[in-house]
Amino acid sequence: MSANKEVNPWIILDEQEVYQNAWIRLNHYKVINPSGKEGIYGKVHFKNKAVGVIPIDETLHTYLVGQYRFTIQQYSWEIPEGGCPENETALSAAKRELMEETGLQAEKWEYLGAAFLSNSVTDEASEFFVATGLSKYKSAPEETEQLAVKKVALQQAFEMVENGTITDALSVLALQKLQLLWMQGKWKA
The missing domain is CATH 3.90.79.10 (Nucleoside Triphosphate Pyrophosphohydrolase)
Structure with missing residues (x-):
């Protein structure tokens, strides 16, 4: 049986804001990745x-x-x-x-x-x-x-x-x- 490719396979365990200014925000995540293993992810959020x-x-x-x-x-x-x-x-x-x-x-x-x-x-x-x-x-x-x-x-x-x-x-x-x-x-x- 194959996984539904449109369902989010990521699980967020923890989220921390690392940096923010008027244009962006940088977040660090601890996650369970699609393979089921713990990992990290960084994301830059654009405010515009x-x-x-x-x-x-x-x-x-x-x-x-x-x-x-x-x-x-x-x-x-x-x-x-x-x-x-x-x-x-x-x-x-x-x-x-x-x-x-x-x-x-x-x-x-x-x-x-x-x-x-x-x-x-x-x-x-x-x-x-x-x-x-x-x-x-x-x-x-x-x-x-x-x-x-x-x-x-x-x-x-x-x-x-x-x-x-x-x-x-x-x-x-x-x-x-x-x-x-x-x-x-x-x-x-």
């Missing part, structure tokens, strides 16, 4: 949902944001993205992040999808959108952001994912999903 936007103009160009990422000690090209607090909708946060990082506002918003970004050690959830009908205003990045904004052909952004220039998980997910839907005729510019 991640949101991302692929802004596309009338000439099928998009806007990427470049910045040096402290966590990986590397420069990263990404779609405009940021955090969505619990009291804000993902769409509202996506609109805010697009304006803050690029100075763009959009007339039309399409929901593209959702994903967990690293579900082996975190519960970070994300939602991503396509924004069209763009108008340009002044950007207002946060004090922790030293951003460069680059306008590229949408096809070039797809190629940047393919050749490894774009490695940010949310950006890769969103751009590849859009490319797949476009190739299948399920998304039209």
Whole structure:
């Protein structure tokens, strides 16, 4: 007889908060793992949902944001993205992040999808959108952001994912999903 794969096989024996700040909480667990043995597990809880936007103009160009990422000690090209607090909708946060990082506002918003970004050690959830009908205003990045904004052909952004220039998980997910839907005729510019 096989186990029901959708039933949680983990048993939590003990949970301790190890660290917390305004963005994350780190918990340490003593558990009984799926094999029935005692073990440990660590989990990073994200207090914000991640949101991302692929802004596309009338000439099928998009806007990427470049910045040096402290966590990986590397420069990263990404779609405009940021955090969505619990009291804000993902769409509202996506609109805010697009304006803050690029100075763009959009007339039309399409929901593209959702994903967990690293579900082996975190519960970070994300939602991503396509924004069209763009108008340009002044950007207002946060004090922790030293951003460069680059306008590229949408096809070039797809190629940047393919050749490894774009490695940010949310950006890769969103751009590849859009490319797949476009190739299948399920998304039209």
